[in-house]
Amino acid sequence: LNIVLLGPPGVGKGTQAKRLSQVLGIPQISTGDMLRAAVAQGTPLGQKARAQMESGGLVSDDVVIGLIRERLQAPDAQTGFLLDGFPRTRAQAEALDEMLAGMGKRLDAVLHLTLEDEEIVRRLSGRRLCPSCGAIFHGVYNPPKAEGICDHCGGELVQRADDQPEVIRERLRVYAEQTEPLVDYYRQLPGYRRISAEGRPEQVEALLLRALKRD
Numbered sequence: 606l607n608i609v610l611l612g613p614p615g616v617g618k619g620t621q622a623k624r625l626s627q628v629l630g631i632p633q634i635s636t637g638d639m640l641r642a643a644v645a646q647g648t649p650l651g652q653k654a655r656a657q658m659e660s661g662g663l664v665s666d667d668v669v670i671g672l673i674r675e676r677l678q679a680p681d682a683q684t685g686f687l688l689d690g691f692p693r694t695r696a697q698a699e700a701l702d703e704m705l706a707g708m709g710k711r712l713d714a715v716l717h718l719t720l721e722d723e724e725i726v727r728r729l730s731g732r733r734l735c736p737s738c739g740a741i742f743h744g745v746y747n748p749p750k751a752e753g754i755c756d757h758c759g760g761e762l763v764q765r766a767d768d769q770p771e772v773i774r775e776r777l778r779v780y781a782e783q784t785e786p787l788v789d790y791y792r793q794l795p796g797y798r799r800i801s802a803e804g805r806p807e808q809v810e811a812l813l814l815r816a817l818k819r820d
């Protein structure tokens with residue numbers, strides 16, 4: 606299955622992508638994770654992306670399209686993939702269609718997660734991440750067993766640089782302006798589904814899995 610997870614920052618794309626990736630046996634491909642890794646390693650690409658990421662803006666289409674083009678060639682992406690955080694602009698969506706057509710593939714599903722801004726802000730403000738293994742926690746909604754420590758690998762949890770209130774507002778603004786219009790781009794696709802991200806992660810996961818079965 607070739608799947609796009611579409612939705613605003615903090616709606617739970619990463620949380621659900623990790624769960625679905627396990628259940629479905631296909632890789633999660635997150636441009637946000639790839640860019641953060643590049644920033645952490647201080648690669649030229651990371652140096653280029655850093656300022657935009659910290660301000661809540663988008664990294665240039667060329668850069669992320671290049672990352673995805675390369676990633677989709679990898680052996681583990683040949684039986685399916687879950688795109689998390691890509692595409693985010695019309696240009697990215699068109700580039701993706703072109704890439705897939707060139708590989709004789711197409712999208713099977715676009716799962717669009719929705720949530721009220723107020724709840725998004727609550728989810729992002731309390732988010733804690735494990736930089737070592739990528740696990741995602743929340744101080745209230747999904748607390749680690751020991752405060753500040755990753756359940757899975759014992760790593761020390763951190764807050765993302767762009768989870769500050771002003772940057773969260775800017776990310777929501779950029780989403781509404783650049784990414785939400787993609788709903789019109791994908792709406793006519795047979796595999797397009799709009800799904801509420803309210804409720805516990807396991808409930809949202811069940812809705813997503815049901816949406817995948819119904820076509």
Ligand code: AP5
Pocket residue numbers: 613614615616617618619620621636637638640657658659661662663664665666669689690691692693697728729731732733741742743744746747767776802803804805806807809
């Ligand atoms: P990216 O990393 O993609 O960030 P994002 O889209 O803003 O999404 P988030 O990772 O913030 O949220 P999420 O939906 O994954 O939520 P999560 O599961 O963590 O992008 C970061 C930056 O990189 C961008 O701003 C941009 O600069 C750049 N970038 C990336 N891709 C790009 C692209 N294609 N083009 C250009 N630039 C790009 O959950 C959030 C919190 O809620 C967690 O604490 C979690 O525990 C909790 N939670 C999750 N589900 C639930 C639930 N059901 N109930 C209660 N709590 C929950």
Ligand code: ZN
Pocket residue numbers: 735736737738739740755756757758759760
């Ligand atoms: Zn960890």
